[in-house]
Amino acid sequence: MLEPDAIASVPTDLFIGGAWQRTARRMDVEDPSTGEVLCTVADADPGEAAGALDAAVAAQAGWASTSPRARSEILSRAHALVLEHADRLALIMTLEMGKPLTEARGEVVYAAEFLRWFAEEAVRVDGGYMSAPGGGSRFLITRQPVGPSLLVTPWNFPLAMGARKIGPALAAGCTCVIKPAPQTPLCTLALVDLLTEAGLPAGVVNVITTSRAADVMTPLILDGRARKLSFTGSTAVGKHLLELCARTVMRTSMELGGNAPFLVFDDADLDAPVAGALAAKMRNIGQACTAANRILVHRTVAAEFTRRLTERMAALPMGRGVADGVVVGPLIDRAAVDKVAALVADATGRGAQVRTGGTRAEGAGNFYPATVLTGVPDDARLCHTEIFGPVAAISEFDTETEAVRRANNTPYGLVSYVFTEGLARGLRVSEALEAGMVGLNLGVVSNPAAPFGGVKESGLGREGGRVGIEEFLETKYIGVPA
Template sequence: MSTTTTGASSDAAQRERDVVGSVATGLLVGGERVEGGDGRTIDVVDPSTEEVLASVADATPEDGQRALAAAAAAQGEWGRTPPRERGEVLRRAWELVTARVDDLALLMTLEMGKSLAESRAEIAYAAEFFRWFSEEAVRVDGRWSTSPDGATRLLTMRQPVGPCLFVTPWNFPMAMGTRKIAPAVAAGCTMVVKPASQTPLTMSALADVLAEAGLPAGVLNVVTTSRTGEVVEPIVRDGRLRKLSFTGSTPVGRTLVEQSAQQLLRTSMELGGNAPFLVFDDADLDAAVDGAMLAKMRNVGEACTSANRFHVQRGVLEEFTRRLTERMAALVVGRGTEDGVDVGPLIDERQRGKVEELVGDAVDGGARVLTGGERTGGRGYFYAPTVLADVPASARLLREEVFGPVAPVVAFDTEEEGVAQANDTEYGLVSYVYTRDVGRALRVCEQVETGMVGLNQGVVSNPAAPFGGVKQSGFGREGGREGIDEYLETKYVGMTI
């Protein structure tokens, strides 16, 4: 591992200030930018320097209610908008985001920390949800059929659910927004978005893009707040809200589901993960190591889809571990805006402390650090890419989501043992399987208890595919043809003719 500490040039620093300064910092309610009701603000911190980038409005519960009122007021007219018009708004938004990828990527890197290359990749991925659902908007259909007795006709239609609340996380500040906003717009739903307080600037910039693309006032409302529970709970319990979608931790998801039960809301929950990465003796090791680097180090390991634990069959254990360690040790750690940087900082000191704690627990139990295992750099929340061997079964990081650049390696002997290790978790978001045996591939893909499987590939996220998990990783699907279903109700009409 190497570290870069190069400071930004004066021109680069000025461009950073210009990009941050171009972003609106007020709440977006009914198409208007407003300050929070009590005038408080939230500091947005660059995790690579620990310096304040900007301050945004800190909403009160009353601000949240005003945002919901704006969404409810806009619902009727927006729900009647022709599907082609809704699709064209999304298509224009895709074009605008794609054209502004450099500025948006820099903004994301400054507030979240990932490298510019990764930010550009996220912008491209996020924009694709706009393009995908612009095409799905005109494909919402129903059916007409004759009842079995021939006496009546059965008409089925699909209509927008209604006003939605989206609570999005800090790790993918644009993609987790577009993955929810795009299908809601396509279906004809209005919404209130509550982005993470660590990364609100990207969502604010995205809201302005959608307004420029022609999204009417009140359809999208953005509420930034440090008082998440105080602001969100009254919205969830309000009868005007009809849909809740949350991406974040499982404990918070459980709380929101409990709160949503009072109004019997439609809910989608994309929660925690503990992804196993299975490497069998017959795997293509070059492909497996490449996939491992993608699955582990995407977004500095701060992803719910990140490979959390590596289960490697004993015949290839030594060679796979050696190659993985070499690749991890060669990564360049530094500020994401600098050339050549592979790994940026973690989001904040709390997250770095959690990673340290989990690694320390594993080492105390007998694990060996092959590379990394420590903080690095001066300022900023940096942690060295880490590989651990001889990880004991009792280690917490085999059960808990690491959300950092740490790869624990565990051996297994038989296919059955590998699958059992993979399934030994309460979570079930994604798993990764590397094998060249077609029969084994199908068996294992059927047996692993996850909503998604990466078979001989280290990235599963795709706007054209349904994203979601099982068990304690949540329910509902985002993306694919299934994604728009989360925002549509089915109405049946019986007719005598």
């Protein structure tokens, strides 16, 4: 499919109550590899957003009473449609977000799997029955949908994050209003268009695109009728949203920032951690909350690990994501490039050495080359904030105790990576790490069938896995006389 055709295939208006609604205000969607405007989409105001919530509230009772099997079948049809349109969706994703086309195709499959997983979970929501321990009554335990839900997705995985939130909400019987990131609204609009084709009733999913998130979302959160907020984004914004949600005691799921340590022990077969580091660091050009942020390598193998990783990183082709063979696409915008450049400059100013890359690319687009730094001190800024770019920051350790202590020395706790050939050490270290997820000899942990989420300031709740649907269900106890 040609690039203009792919963009032209996407609706660009608000989707409210089962209809596409045009607005007077529009916002640009840019190609981060060129800076050119791909198209314009609707730029919602608070009134239009309120209309989307009205539609979700109106549809809630009907959707909640729809049989689990019927909800499951709609999600199953949506899964098939996403795969049927995989090439088109991947091209849309690459154009609006920048990731290489091969990786975008992988995300389409990943997104579709969330729809299939929650189609299967929709028919497995259960409850309980028991007699009161003291006699005299019986307990019925039922599970019911939370209610209208607000879903806020990030720009870095624009299709998968929409599917990961919409899938469990629909499976549980919740209607929703979804707000995609302003940089990447097209994947969400295309996904909802396919959900409509799959038979989703009007008002069950509503989409508001906007450049004024705070003005638009704050009234919806404080309205009182929405009973759930699922947010993926920065910790700073997540904390603010939690404060707002506290006013109406709204249920929340928060998938926030990360600062993932990547530990390589001296008994590791270096082929595995080098491949794992490449995957954990370069997925999505490093723009992932699960990205390896601090690579800690045992001193006795650090030189050889660094040599191998540097060789692999230096060979990664950089360019526009639609070009054949490209691995390093553009970062999302110029501010992202500026941030990465500033973090590298800070680290080198504190004594880190550049092994490859380390200088922003010239010319159009938001490019920064794959970079390897060694001798990175713990006080470097990039050790305390998400890099969100293709920079591998390596430092050395001497003992297991030191490695765990340094790995845990962060307010974040999303994911950690451990590479060792020792089973006892692998389990011991995995249990000691303060993270919601651990990749033990594995560089990519994300899987729709696994619970995704963190501890500490990395978030609340889990997405995916058997517990993913629990985030959209309330437990009700009904007492019955014996």
